[in-house]
Amino acid sequence: MSTPHLSVQLYSVRQALGHDQDGTLARLAGLGLRNVEVFDFVHRAGELAEALDRHGLSARTGHAVLLSPPAHSAEGTAPAPTLEETFSAAGRLGLEMVIDPFVPAARWSDEKEIARTAALLNEAAAVAADHGIRVGYHNHSQEFVHSFHGVDAFDLFAGQLDPEVVLEIDVFWAAAGGYDVVALLERLGSRVRALHIKDGPIVEDPFSSGAPLDPATLGQVPPGQGRVPLDAALAAAPHATYAVIEFDHYGGDIFEGIGAAVGYLNDKGIR
Template sequence: MTSPVLSVQLYAVRDGLSTDLDGTLARLAAMGLRDVEAFDFIDKAPALAESFAQNGLRARTGHASLMSEGLELDDPAFASGKAPAPPTQDTVFEAAKVLGLEIVIDPFVAPERWLTEEAVLDNALRLNAAAEKAADHGLRVGYHNHAQEFNASFGGVSAYEFFASKLRDDVVLEVDLYWAATGGQDITALLGRVGDKVKALHLKDGVIGDNPFRPGAPRMDASTLDQRPAGKGDLPLLDYLAAAPETEYGVIEFDHYAGGDIFDGIAESVQYFNAHGLS
C-alpha cells in the first residue's frame, strides 16, 4: 500500500484553535503528528506559522475558496448575498506562502453549481485560472469534494468526473472518502478513474447516511453525522489508500465527532494509521 504523509485537517479542532491556538497544536504534535492541513488561514497566517514552528508542525496543504472569486453576491454560493465575498486569489496565495503551503485546496462549491454541464465546466475553468495564478506564487491548487458533486451526471459521467476531466494537469484532487461514499460512489472504482490527479485523501470514517447535499434536502445539521475514528466505521480506508497510489497526503478529519473528546477521536485515528505504516 502507499505511504502518504499523515496529516489532520485543523477544522476538526476549530473550537480549540479559537480559544488556545498553541495548546491545541501542542496536543496534536504530542500525538506524533508533524503535518496539519490549514483552514481559515488568510488573516491568521503569521500567528499560525509562528505556532506551527513552536510546536514542530508544518502545513503543506490548506483550504481556501478559489472558484468563487468574482461571483455576484446574490449567487447561491453566498447564501443570497448574506455572506461576504471571499478574499481575492492573490490574497489567498500570499497568505499561503507566509504559512509555507504547497497546495491550496478549494473546500466547497455550492450544490447548485454542480447540476448542469455549463456550470460544472465554469467551475473547472475557474480552478484552471486559479492554477495559472498560483503557479506565479510557486503553488499548486486543488479541489476537495463533499457529496453534491455526484448528484448530476452528463452522458453517464458524474459531474465530479466531468469536472476532473476538464482540469489542467497540475490541478490536484483531494478526495473526501466519507462524502464520496455519501454521494453513492464506489470509491475504489472512482479513485481508479480519476487516477493520478488524486494527491490527497480525507481519511474520514463513519456510518454512511442520507446525502444532505442532494437537491431539496434540508440544510445539513452536522450533529447528525455519525463520523468515527479510523477503522470504526463503514469505510475500508486502507483499501482506498491502496487504490490511490499517487496520494501524497492522508488527512484525518471530522466534520463532527459525537464520540466524546475530539482529541481522543483524532488520537485513535493516528494510532490506527501508525499501526498500518502511515506516519
Template sequence: MTLPEASVQLYSLAKEFAADPQASLDRLAAAGFRNVEAFDFVGHPTEIRRALDAAGLASPTGHAPLLTDELWTPDGSIPTPEPAVVFAAAAEIGMSTVFDPFVAADRWLTEEGVADIAERLNALVDTAAGFGLSVGYHNHAQEFVADFDGQSAYERFVSLLDPRVQLELDLFWALTGGQDVPALVASLGDRLTAVHVKDGVVPASNPWAPGAAEFGSASLDQRRAGTGDVPLAAALEAGTAIRHAVIEFDHAPGDVFDDVAAGLVFLTDGGFVA
C-alpha cells in the first residue's frame, strides 16, 4: 500500500488563518507540510489559491457543506452555497475531493433520515465529476448514536452510498462514538481515502446523544497526536487506501502551529506518511 501524505485541516487554525492567510500557510510550509485541507473556502478561492501557490502548498481535499443549509461548527454556523458553487471554488483551488463535514444529529436517528443523507450525497457524484472532483463525507460522533438491526447509522449510511463516494474518518470522533476504531477503518476498505489524525481524552459521553448538553470546542481535552486515548497508529495501519492523513484540532492544547507540527513529527517518525 502506498503511504498517505500528511496534511492539516485549516479549521485547526481558523483564527490565525483569518487574520493572515499567507503568514499562516508560510508557517505550515516551514514546518514541513506540503498539503492542507481547506475550510470555508468557497467565498474566496482565488485568494486562497494564490496564497497556497506562494507558500508552495496544495489543498487536495477540502471541507464544505453539501447536505445542509448551514455548516455547523462548535463555535457557530456558516451559511452554505449551492453545490455547483462549492465545486467551482474547489476546482479553482485544485482540490480532488470535497468532503461534507457535518450533518445534524437528529437526521441520523431514523432509517429514513440516514437514507435521505445517502441519497443526497449520491445525487452529487456526477455533478462533482463534471468539475473533475469527487465527493465524500466526514464524520463526527452523531453517526454512531442510533442502531438499526445491529448496524450503526454510520454503517447503514455507508451501505447505501454510491461506490464513488469517498469517506474521511475522524478517528477521535469515531472513538467518542464508541467504535473500535482500527476495526472500523479496516471495514471501510478502499473507500476510506482520508482520516483525521486527532487525539485527546475522549469525552465521557457522546455529546450528540439525545439529551446531551450543548458543548463548544473549548470544552474538549484534545492533545498532540500520540499522547491521548485514540489508537492512531493501529488505525493508520489498518487502512488499505488512505491517501491523506490530516492533522486536526477542534481545540488545540497550546500554540496551534507547534501542535500541528508535533502531529507531523508523529506521522513521519512513525513511518505513517510518505
C-alpha cells in the first residue's frame, strides 16, 4: 500500500481563479498544497503551466472531455479540441493522467451506449499512449442508478475498459443513494488511481431527473464532517496515486474549507 499524493481540483476555486489567478494559486500553495488537478486547460496550457510554476505547484492530473466527438462550435468561440490537441496540451503541463469528468445520465441507461462510452475511452487511451499519458474516467452518481443482468452500469462499463485506462472515483458521488462505495473500491482494486475526497450528506442521484443541479443544495462540508465513509474509502483504495480535494460548492470561505481538508488528509500522512 502506498500513500497517495495530496492535490486539489482547481474547479473548487473557479470563481477565485477567474478574479485573480496568481493570488488564488498563491493561497493554495500557502495551505501546503504542491499538486493541483486542472480543468479547462487545453487552450491555456502554456499560461497555466507558467502560473503553476511561479507558485511551486505541479499538475499531474487534469479533466478534459474525451468521450464525445468534437462539436461544431458556436460562432465566435474556439473549436472543441481534438484528442491530439488535448494530449499535447496535457504534455506541456506535465500531466500523467487526463480524466473525462462527466458522461450524461441518458448514456448510462442503455447497455449499447455504455459499451460505446467504453470504446471511446479505449480509443482515447490509444492516442494518449503516444504522448506518454494515461486516460481515465471520473464518476458522478448517474453511473450507479441502472443495472443490467444483475451488474450495475458502472461495473459493466469498467469491465469493458482497456487495462491501461484508469479510474478516478469521486467518493461523495459514488456514495449517493446509499451506494456502497467501499465495496466498489475493493472490486475495482488497482484500476483506481485517484480519489476525489469530498464529504457531506448522503444525497440522492440528482442527474437522472434532467432538472438543473444547484450545487448549493448538496450541503458539502470539509472531509470528516459529513456522512461519506472517507476513512474506509481511503483504506479500500491502496493503489490510488492522488487524493484530490474537491468541493462542488462550499457555503463558507472556500479556502477555509480546503484548509480543513488539507488538515484532515495531512493527519493521515497524505501530503
